[in-house]
Amino acid sequence: MVKIRVPAAPSIRRLPSYLNIIKQAQAEGYDYISGTVIANELNLEPIQVRKDLGITGIVGKPKRGYPVAPLVVAIERFLGWDTKTGAIIVGAGNLATALTGYPQFKLHGLHFLAAFDISPEKIGTSIHGVPVYAMSEVAAIVQTMGIEIAVLTVPSTCAQETADICMQNGIKGIWNFTNVKIKAQEGVAVQREDLTSGYALLSVMLNSRHPSRIKT
Template identity: 50%
Template sequence: MREHLIAAPLPTIRRIPRYLNVLEDFAAEQISFVSATDIANKLGLKPIQVRKDMAFTGIVGKPKVGYKTDELIETIKSFLGWDSATDAFLIGAGALGTALLGYRGFAERGLQIVAAFDIDPKKIGTRIHGKEVFPISKMAELAKRMQVHIGVLTVPAESASQCAHALMDAGITGIWNFSPAELDVPESMTVQREDLSAGLAVLSVRMSEKKQGIV
């Protein structure tokens, strides 16, 4: 449970899954107690950063002893909502959508894609990695019946806005947006943009800066 009633900063949230990876490695090595310094060293971070981030999950380390590995893993999973499976729909069963349907990493992180939606009649009714593909018109009914609140959006930019509205009408409140489009949705919706071009831009610019001796 969250004890802090202030929103966690974005960089903190983004670092927390990395802590979880490191802690799971420690647990696999039967290391029962870990310090913020142990975690920080594995990730090239400062221990104070780790301690500050951990405070947002509600856990407190003991001086000289550190954190109990198992307890910290559970606390982090609960903070991230990864302690129980959350069902999600995927919209857009193209190349990227197909890959995400087959990606085992999500289930490990509590996200279970339970159905896919597409407009292509050739895809509708088929199964991709075991998940049935439905027409978009079925979304509202299925979302209500299956109690789904998260949509993974993997459609081209030109269909993104229309699909986002279909998701909203279906009662979906969180969109994981893999499309390059900017979505114009009400504040009540949570949208997380997964922008591959941003990552590619960072890689290109940093390589070019290194070549020019700027960094």
Template identity: 40%
Template sequence: MKKDLLISAPEPTIRRMPTYVHYLKGLEAGPETFISTSKMSVDLGFDPTQIRKDLSYVDIVGKNRVGYPIEQLIKAIEDFLGWNIRKDAILVGAGHLGSALMGYERLDQYGINIVMAFDVQPGKVGEKIHGIEIRHISKMAEVIKQKNIQVGIITVPASQAQAVASMMEDSGIKAIWNFAPISLNISKNNVFVENALLYSSLSVLACKLKNL
């Protein structure tokens, strides 16, 4: 629809989008080719108006009395989210979490392609985890520049996260996906930082449980 003037969607809208995609993919197996926001509302527990508002940011047109064409809707949301654009990434910190991310095949479904990982531990450097080569952190800057890497994933302990982030910034990384529980300082503001905030999620759980 519209899309003449490109107003970027509010962040809460962006955060709901993947839920729509995963839900819609589940419908693909079924007999229906169209889905209405009233049905989505029931299944997802979201307000139908909110769903329509969210979908208004996406390049799709619904049919009155019918709904949205499922397949096209999935494609449109994926395009909106940038999942169909490949983003080369490097990962720093090949510990438990880092390894889990490297093994998460699904990641390239989101357009993220981890081309290499870095660590400092001698036992890890030179090895491969889930097919991804691990090199010493001192080689990172060179690789980023050479391969024109856009995304850096930080899965090192909090104490080393800032140093890694600064190195990434200096090497020309465009965006950082940060799993360390600290707030990164980026001096120039040409690097976008997204914090995974697992501990925030866990804290909401703990807090609600406490007040039960």
């Protein structure tokens, strides 16, 4: 497997939060927004915000801050969120239902075009307007529609097998919500979403405020 290294992954993770704040400033009619305002809104250090936004190529002006409209364009272009991207979601359970109903994705150009499941009761239904197909339809739908992204919300036990089917049919990016490390084909990007990461952060914040929670 070829390793795909992303420079400054934590910076990239923060870009969507910046984008939300900057878009809101834009909606409120502001032409400029300062790094300090963004930093305060997100409980970050201003120097971190300036460093993160630097990866988009936009530089702030002293005393005025960042030009709002070009910054929105630059962040969206950097992320590739300025184009419509189709995706499939495999495993049409509760998590898939939650994800397909999450309004932010469509705002960022991500459109779920098809869901897949093995359960006969689910096949033929739809989740938030996304039709649910049998797994045997993956090849036809992915290839016909030229879909590049698959979101995996299947049980961990069939994660690799499902990923293999996706990759064989041209999927180039897998967003993996299972607990399994996917062996990717060359050229395929895999992002594993581990919900316990956020819980780790909450735990440490909570412990730091309430040291009595820690056993000694």
